[in-house]
Amino acid sequence: MLRTILSAALLFAAALAQASSLESIQRNGTIVIGVRDSSPPFSVLDPQTRALKGYDIEFAQGIAKRLNVKPVFKTLESNDRLPWLKQNKVDIVVAVLSRTPEREKEIDFSVGYFVTDTRILAKKGRFKSDKDLVGAYLAAANASTGAKLLRQSFPKTKLAEFDDVPEMVKALQADIVEGVVDDAPVLAIALNKIPEAQRSRYALSDFALALEIYGVGIPKGEKALQTAINNALLEMEKSGEALAIFNRWFGPNSSAPIQRIFTINPSRN
Structure with missing residues (x-):
């Protein structure tokens, strides 16, 4: 009997530990959202207000x-990102x-x-085609698709992983790495932040390494939550809010x- 009670208790505890459902989120009146604070223009901590802002933040709020x-x-x-969801x-x-x-x-995604697309920030003329990647020493963010892309599709490159883009750009300017791999808008922001006297030395590659589709990460199997988030995103598109957010950033x-x-x-876009 004791063993049965303990087994039932363990099963109940496991059920409570499962990912939050749409019902429990709405019952609690809050949704806990994992975001970055150092990925402008998607998300960044404003040094003056100490508030998060950016493209991702506005979509999360929507x-x-x-x-x-x-x-x-x-x-x-x-x-x-994935471990915290799981x-x-x-x-x-x-x-x-x-x-x-x-x-x-491992997880589900929204639309x-x-x-x-993924590109390379480097000194002008360094990367004219993907053939120039052979033997190159490149930087990418930890656990990013850029890092995985280099390992899987460009195994002849050498990879250094960093916590964020500013660190990677510093390594590029110090000639520690030859290029920074990330999504085009992130690199465009990084390029604009390089002091004007040095900025003309750098450029984004003319060619793309891959196409990237960003989605909201959702715990596996939470279909009701996934549907609700998809509907929210589609409503933001229909109302014009999604376009306004894009134009803002x-x-x-x-x-x-x-x-x-x-x-x-x-569709899956």
């Missing part, structure tokens, strides 16, 4: 609004998280809310002007 709950942000590093430290992750087949084995007057090559839709 999702919470449509779920009728309060967003609670928890900052994390790139390599925390360990129930956060309800969802909105943190420049690219959708990949490998990640989809894509941002589409871009990537429009002609932004610090990383790029063309919007996508719309948020029910």
Whole structure:
């Protein structure tokens, strides 16, 4: 009998430890969202206000609004994103998280809310084609798709992993690495932050290494939550809010002007 009671208690505890469902999120009135604080223009901590801001932050706020709950942000590093979801430290992750087949084995994703490509920031003329990658010493963020891309598709490169883009750019300027691999808008921001006297020495590669689709990370099997988030994103597109957010962070007057090559839709983009 005691063994049966203990088994039942363990099963109950395991059930409580499972990822937060849509019902429990709405019952609590809050949604805990994992975000970055050093990935401009997607998410950054404002040094004056100490508030988070950026493309990802506004989408996270839009999702919470449509779920009728309060967003609670928890900052994390790139390599925390999947573990924190699986360990129930956060309800969802909105943190420049690219959708990949490998990640989809561990977590679920929303429809894509941002589409871009992966490029290289380096000295002008260093990387004219992917043939120039052979033997190159490149930097990428820890646990990023850029790092995985280099390992899997460009094994003849040498890789150094860093915690964030500013560290990688410092290594590039110090000639420790030959290039920084990340998504184009992130690198455009980084390039604009290099002092003007040195900026002309650097440029983004003309060729792309891969296409990236960002999605909201959701605990595996939480279909109701996934559907609610997809509906929220689709409503943001339909209302024009998604385009307004894009223009605020990537429009002609932004610090990383790029063309919007996508719309948020029910397909996988």
